[in-house]
Amino acid sequence: MKQITAILVGFGSTIQLLVRALSYTATLPRQWARFIEQCYLIGYTTLPIVAILSFFIGSVLALQAGYSMADFGAKEFIGTLVGLSMARELGPVMVAILVAGRVGSAIAAELASMKVYQEIDVLETMNIPPARMLVLPRLAAILVMMPVLAIIADLVGWYGGAIVAKYTHAIAIDPETYFAALRHFMKFKDVVNGLMKAEVFGFGVVLVSCNIGLNTSGGPREVGASVTKAVVVSLILILVADYFITDVLQQIFP
Amino acid sequence: MPSPSSSATRNPFTEAETPAVGVALEHLVKDFGSHKVLKDVSFAVSPGEIFVLMGPSGSGKSVLLKQIVGLEAPTSGRVLVDGRDAIDPATREQVRMALVFQSGALFNSLSVYDNLALYPREHRVASEAAIREKVMRALQIISLEDTADKFPSELSGGMKKRVAIARALVMEPQLMLYDEPTSELDPVTSASISEIIATLREEYHVTTIVVSHDRDLALNIADCIGLLIGGELIFNGTPAELRASKDPVITDFLNPKIDLKNPRFKKLAT
Ligand SMILES: Nc1ncnc2c1ncn2[C@@H]1O[C@H](COP(=O)(O)OP(=O)(O)OP(=O)(O)O)[C@@H](O)[C@H]1O
Numbered sequence: 152m153k154q155i156t157a158i159l160v161g162f163g164s165t166i167q168l169l170v171r172a173l174s175y176t177a178t179l180p181r182q183w184a185r186f187i188e189q190c191y192l193i194g195y196t197t198l199p200i201v202a203i204l205s206f207f208i209g210s211v212l213a214l215q216a217g218y219s220m221a222d223f224g225a226k227e228f229i230g231t232l233v234g235l236s237m238a239r240e241l242g243p244v245m246v247a248i249l250v251a252g253r254v255g256s257a258i259a260a261e262l263a264s265m266k267v268y269q270e271i272d273v274l275e276t277m278n279i280p281p282a283r284m285l286v287l288p289r290l291a292a293i294l295v296m297m298p299v300l301a302i303i304a305d306l307v308g309w310y311g312g313a314i315v316a317k318y319t320h321a322i323a324i325d326p327e328t329y330f331a332a333l334r335h336f337m338k339f340k341d342v343v344n345g346l347m348k349a350e351v352f353g354f355g356v357v358l359v360s361c362n363i364g365l366n367t368s369g370g371p372r373e374v375g376a377s378v379t380k381a382v383v384v385s386l387i388l389i390l391v392a393d394y395f396i397t398d399v400l401q402q403i404f405p
Numbered sequence: 406m407p408s409p410s411s412s413a414t415r416n417p418f419t420e421a422e423t424p425a426v427g428v429a430l431e432h433l434v435k436d437f438g439s440h441k442v443l444k445d446v447s448f449a450v451s452p453g454e455i456f457v458l459m460g461p462s463g464s465g466k467s468v469l470l471k472q473i474v475g476l477e478a479p480t481s482g483r484v485l486v487d488g489r490d491a492i493d494p495a496t497r498e499q500v501r502m503a504l505v506f507q508s509g510a511l512f513n514s515l516s517v518y519d520n521l522a523l524y525p526r527e528h529r530v531a532s533e534a535a536i537r538e539k540v541m542r543a544l545q546i547i548s549l550e551d552t553a554d555k556f557p558s559e560l561s562g563g564m565k566k567r568v569a570i571a572r573a574l575v576m577e578p579q580l581m582l583y584d585e586p587t588s589e590l591d592p593v594t595s596a597s598i599s600e601i602i603a604t605l606r607e608e609y610h611v612t613t614i615v616v617s618h619d620r621d622l623a624l625n626i627a628d629c630i631g632l633l634i635g636g637e638l639i640f641n642g643t644p645a646e647l648r649a650s651k652d653p654v655i656t657d658f659l660n661p662k663i664d665l666k667n668p669r670f671k672k673l674a675t
């Protein structure tokens with residue numbers, strides 16, 4: 152019962168924070184410098200690891216698919232499988248998980264320590280709403296950076312798959328065949344669906360992490376607790392939302 | 406510098422007359438669960454007055470300041486700032502209040518300069534050149550001009566406190582609250598902070614509430630002194646009245662004798 156109340160309270164305060172942050176949208180142009188800084192932080196901290204992980208995810212998909220599809224002579228279609236899996240599912244979900252781990256945790260830590268060391272209280276007495284100065288630029292930045300990261304993940308994953316498909320002896324599919332299969336069955340909407348998912352996941356992770364950070368109370372020890380909580384809640388959010396968004400998108404774009 | 410005025414201060418940014426504000430606490434009660442921190446505290450501070458609140462550690466002075474700026478809601482009773490309820494967010498839009506926190510609470514990710522410039526920048530009250538002038542003047546007042554480009558982590562405790570005071574000065578508040586402004590400072594710097602507080606009142610007619618253990622500060626600059634013990638205001642009067650008081654609790658608080666033959670902690674143990 153206590154947990155259910157806590158979840159509902161958390162949900163309510165997150166929505167409130169979103170509404171408050173959005174009510175300051177008009178101040179975004181004069182917060183340009185903060186927005187750019189956040190874009191840079193989000194991109195800079197996640198790009199290398201996104202590139203490395205999506206390369207290996209693409210490779211492993213090609214490897215798994217290659218061996219099993221070779222058995223029934225369908226290995227020409229490896230490109231299709233890797234392409235669709237990366238674009239529709241693995242790209243967005245993996246990027247979102249990395250964003251939760253690197254960006255969400257950093258946001259929660261920063262805002263929680265600002266709260267614990269009374270910096271948030273100072274902002275309030277200065278009549279500078281934290282939702283405007285701290286939350287809005289981060290939300291705007293993730294909306295811009297998430298599709299960029301997801302596209303990079305897709306591309307790197309596809310090429311990773313292509314390299315494995317060519318150089319693994321048992322598979323040995325040349326890149327022309329691989330990319331022809333990838334292009335032939337991939338529709339524009341597949342990529343767009345994936346980007347929309349990534350957008351929702353990233354936005355959710357940043358919003359939830361901001362809220363958890365700002366609602367920290369107690370001493371410095373609570374900063375660590377808030378970081379853990381932000382990452383755990385973000386991961387649950389990503390995987391639960393993934394199911395429902397996939398379902399909705401399937402019905403909108405059959 | 407704007408010309409001194411008896412009833413209003415001229416805001417150098419907007420050149421608008423900003424009237425000083427009064428503060429009134431009405432039967433303020435604050436509990437944390439079963440822990441009663443403030444038990445029915447009432448007092449009033451007139452516009453442009455300096456009120457010094459003294460009291461032993463843990464008596465609820467910092468909690469009281471948070472109620473005045475509306476950071477925490479009272480359990481019962483209310484605080485009126487310029488006739489408006491302090492907990493109403495609109496009050497902060499109408500009245501400029503600055504609270505110098507006991508810990509300083511500087512923004513750790515910003516340089517000293519940016520800490521001071523944040524308020525005028527966010528509220529867009531002046532050009533960048535005018536802000537620079539204001540910030541440098543505030544740093545000069547607390548004699549820390551050379552720290553403008555340092556970060557809070559590079560400062561000592563007392564320097565942080567002084568920067569926090571400068572940050573509040575830049576806000577040009579109508580109501581200024583200090584939580585133990587001199588507690589970490591040497592006697593000379595302490596005296597200089599007392600002078601700053603008194604000068605602000607003289608020149609800008611700022612209403613001031615100071616929480617302090619510093620007897621020199623209290624007796625020299627206060628218009629009114631309150632003594633908060635155990636969550637109750639047991640004394641509220643002028644410095645002269647405080648000095649003249651014969652109440653043993655008050656005389657013992659003001660002039661505690663260090664009694665080596667009969668120490669306090671041993672009395673507690675038995
Ligand atoms: N958020 C809180 N939750 C629970 N108890 C609190 C909280 N804040 C303060 N208290 C309690 O209220 C009492 C008064 O605290 P406060 O910080 O106001 O003391 P103070 O008078 O400022 O003391 P000092 O002179 O040492 O700064 C303390 O006993 C403290 O434990």
Ligand SMILES: [Mg+2]
Binds near residue numbers: 468507584
């Ligand atoms: Mg205190």
